[in-house]
Amino acid sequence: MLETPETPKQPRFNEDFGGRRLAFRSLVEARSAALLPGTPNPLSARIAQDVGFEALYLTGAGLTNTNLGLPDLGLITANDVIDMTARISDVCTLPLIVDMDTGFGNALNAYHTVRQLERAGASAIQIEDQIFPKKCGHFAGKAVVPVEEMLGKLKACLDARRDPNTSIIARTDSRAVEGFEAALDRAYKMSEVGADIVFVEAPRSIEEIRAIGGLxxxxxxxxxxxxxxxxxxxxxxxxxxxxxxxxxNAALQASIKAIQDVLTSLHTHGSLAEVEGQLATFVERQRLVGKPEIDTLSERYRGA
Known part of the structure; x- marks a missing residue:
């Protein structure tokens, strides 16, 4: 009797998102400065999981740079973020934190976007208080909405959750606009409204960082x-x-440098001989994208 190949243990779309959300909450509650790598696409997410990280972050800046080849200036759409959330969630089993920028409009838009991101597999969803369209948190010339408007959008995000274990992260960019004390005040107000996690973007000193840690x-x-x-x-x-x-964006910055180095060498020398050691092997590339599991599926369903 022929042995039936084992069913590969591949993450499938919509698999145990509740378990991922509980794992993320436990990670947050530990207050142990867990590392989050930015992963703007499924391949970088698979690499981060393979390396051993406990959670991932879908970065709006990385998504814009990678998918559009443009700067982080509010140029991606809600559909771009929702689609990439689903794609990453389909191939990785780690909790995924999703940056949804300003919520792509008013409080109702934010409410609708949270619903869609939750269905796509987000374990945590981040909203910020910049005006729309936003800018990268470390760019000059940012502006923020009135705090009352941000609190209304935050309440909409909290109400939109169908799973109470989906975490809502409230980010303020007001440090660069109104000063640190105003940013800290916003963070306290967002905490009082019910944000699960607060994020004061771009503090400028060790003293400011320590003050944020006391929220x-x-x-x-x-x-x-x-x-x-x-x-x-x-x-x-x-x-x-x-x-x-x-x-x-550490992974993105590293990949930019690696691509520049390898392609410059190829252009200069006409071959990869000078940089071959910088390339992942063919076998490693196929392992990272799950080809062995796909081969097992192919064998299983090939027929008698």
Whole structure:
């Protein structure tokens, strides 16, 4: 009797999103400065899971840069983010935090977007208080909506959840616009409304970082190479009380540099001989995209 190949343990669309959300809440509650890598597409998400991270972050900036080849200036749509959330959730089993920028409109738009992102597999959804269209958090010339408008949008996001374990992250960019004390005040108000996690973007000193760490709700900090926030070590951030440490575009910046180096060498030398050691092997590339599991499926369904 022929043996039947085992069914591959592949993540399938809409598989145990509730379990992922509970895992993310546990990660946040530990307040252990868990690292979040930015993953703008399914391949980078699979690599991050393979490396051993516990959760992922779908970055709006990375999605814009990768999919459109344009800067982070509010040029992506809600559908772009929803589609990529589903694509990543389909091939990774880790909790996925999704950056939905300003919610793509008013409070009703934010409500509708949360519903769709939750169905697509988001474990946590982040909304910010910039005007629409927004700008990268480390760009100059940002502007924020009145705090009352932001609180209304935040309430809409909280009400929109069908799963109470879906976390809502409230981000303020007011540090660059109104100063640090005003940003801290907004963060307190967002905590009082019910945000699960607060995110004060682009603090500019160690003292500011420590003050954010004292907020009553769990906090996220975003570290950007070349940005405005001091690049503190993980132990310092853990001691300051942060739950999550985001490196939103480290993988993207690394891939840009690698592509530049390899293609420059190819253009200069006419071959890859000088940089072959910088390339993933053919076998490794197929492993990362799950070809062995697909081969097993193909064998299973080939017929008698």
């Amino acid at each position: 009553p709700k769990p906090q996220l900090i975003n570290l950007v190479v070349g940005g405005q926030t001091p690049m503190l070590g993980l132990e310092e951030l853990r001691d300051a009380g942060f739950s999550l440490v985001l490196y939103a």
